[in-house]
Amino acid sequence: MHMWYWFGVDLGSFLFPGYNVTTVWGLVATCLGLAALAVIYEAMKISQIHLQQITIKSVSRTNSTTSESSSLLFKVTPKNLRAYTKCGTCCSWILQVLHWSLHTLLGYILMMAVMTFNAYITIALVIGGCIGYWIFGSTLVDLNMQQFYRKRAIVECDKNCEDVFTNRQRQGSAVSIIAEQLVTEANIEVHVSANAINT
Known part of the structure; x- marks a missing residue:
């Protein structure tokens, strides 16, 4: 085995x-096959x-029907994802795990091919990777940017929704304080009126 x-x-x-x-x-056939595997990777x-x-x-569809406030503040958390992966209808999760396993296996096979230190094999893999990135790179960058903007929107929404939710709680507590004060005043008036009638 060569080490150079x-x-x-x-x-x-x-x-x-x-x-x-x-x-x-x-x-030549091996190099072409490995280049094709690099494109598939x-x-x-x-x-x-x-x-x-x-x-x-x-996950968001299954959890968005729980309640109005939770759907406003919904975000995919590890707890939600664990609950989703335990359910009986998790075909997409199983498919994602299988896909990840195949992707990792393919990466290790390509790495082992490079570790033969044959220059032709390495050149074929680099060319295949370049062709794959040339074909799929712009789509990959677009998808990553969409995920970034979506996460940024969720964070901004979480801050805004948290403010709205906090204001609603404050309004609710203010209403309950006012209601308690009105009940107390009504009780005082009733007691005052009853005492005025008795004397």
């Missing part, structure tokens, strides 16, 4: 036992974000 970059055709047994690369055409980043958005929308 080398240009060679004979890779021997490559990544899996029984997959022997000994010819130029075998190396970049594409899977976008599908992972889409699956996360589906899961978050499902």
Whole structure:
């Protein structure tokens, strides 16, 4: 096994036992396959974000029907997500976990391919990654910016909603204080009137 970059055709047994690369055409086919896997790896980043958005929308839909005040102040928390993942209809969550597992496995396979230190393999993976980023990079940046703006809007909404909720509580407590004062005044008037009648 080489511990430095080398240009060679004979890779021997490559990544899996029984997959022997000994010819130029075998190396070319392996490089093309690895470049395609690098493109798929970049594409899977976008599908992972889409699956996360589906899961978050499902969590917000199940929790938004609880009450009016909780839907105003709703945000996806680990507690909400844990409750969602324990439910019987968590197909999107299972799909997201499987997708993440495949994405991680593919990343490790590509890393092991680079660790053969064959320069042709590394060049093929870099070219495949560049092509994948060229195709999917702008979409990935757009999705990340949408998530950023959505999180920023939730934080701003949480501050505003918290102020509205606090004001409603203050108004409610002010109303209850005024109601208690009116009841106390009415009781005093009743007692005063009863004492005036008795004397």
